[in-house]
Amino acid sequence: MTTTLELGLDTFGDVSVDAAGETLPHAQVLRNLVEQARLADSLGLDYFGIGEHHRVDFAVSAPEVLLAAIAAQTKHIHLGTAVTVLSSDDPLRVFQRFATLDAVSNGRAEVILGRGSFTESFPLFGFELSQYEELFEEKLQLFAEVRKQEPITWTGNTRAPLSNQSVYPPLENRLLKTWIGVGGSPESVVRAAHYGFPLMLAIIGGEPHRFAPFVRLYKQALEQFGQPLQPIGVHSPGHVSDTDEQAKDELWPHYRVLLDRIGRERGWPPITRDRFEAEAGPEGALYVGSPETVATKIARAAKLLELDRFDLKYANGTMPHENLMHSIELYGSEVAPRVQHLLGAVEL
Secondary structure, eight states: OOSSOEEEEEEOOBOOBOTTSOBOOHHHHHHHHHHHHHHHHHTTOSEEEEOOOOSTTBOOSOHHHHHHHHHTTOSSOEEEESOEEGGGSOHHHHHHHHHHHHHHTTSOBEEEEEOOSOOTHHHHTTOOGGGHHHHHHHHHHHHHHHHTTSOEEEOOSSSOOEEEEOOSSOOSSSOOEEEEEESSOHHHHHHHHHHTOOEEEEOOSSOGGGGHHHHHHHHHHHHHTTOOOOOEEEEEEEEEOSSHHHHHHHHHHHHHHHHHHHHHHHTOOOOOHHHHHHHHSTTSSOEEESHHHHHHHHHHHHHHHTOSEEEEEOOOSSOOHHHHHHHHHHIIIIIHHHHHHHTTSOOO
């Protein structure tokens, strides 16, 4: 773990409500996202990630377009996805879009690649779910090749072959920083190590210490593949407010709507307040509470999992824009310095 932990924010662009409880149009949610990212940049946070989805409850289907708009209104914060669903996209086009984002942001682009926990993009873009594993494996292999920015000769089963093909534009000064998002599969951990890509663990439920074996597996696999050490990050949901009770009371109704909606699709039981309280407790995966509570929990996870970055998924369900902005403000101005202090990197 580095002496200073990188702290970022993630969002899926959840369709939210206004102060009167009325659902906002997708267009307004997208404009609000730009404002949220500007605030994150002004607070000195390290990363702002936007997830890709193709369903009614999330507004962002083209994150790179939104990230380019954000790049034009920010100066320092790194910009990327959370995640890009590579299986249902074209690796060459993904690289081109992020190379373009890197240019307009003066070198601030990153990408987190994953298979995605939602599958709407597969039928939408004409891919078979029966090829779920093969699509990701082949497309990740091809992305790793195009990332080298050398002419590509490649053959696979899921797209036409390439022969000595160059891809433009190249990045100006470096390789594109490319993470692999992992939700709980050892095979995915080993795959990230095989390509020498940083590992982003999506911990959205349960006790974070359960992922410590994945960290050990990743480091062992890097060594076995002859790869240098790479950063390890965690993406987890949460909400920051002035007090613990206020934060939980603000988040609970919106989080319940989100979890129950997804639960109905996947056959999960309805979430209870007791389960929510357990996830919000010291051992759970919800980083919700006052700045002191959230900072303590992040620092504990960072030490336990030897993290280089922590990304808070700050939008969880229909919570209004004003509450999200307050959460971002507290995360950047109070949580971030407390975390660094607890890790011994700075003095308060």
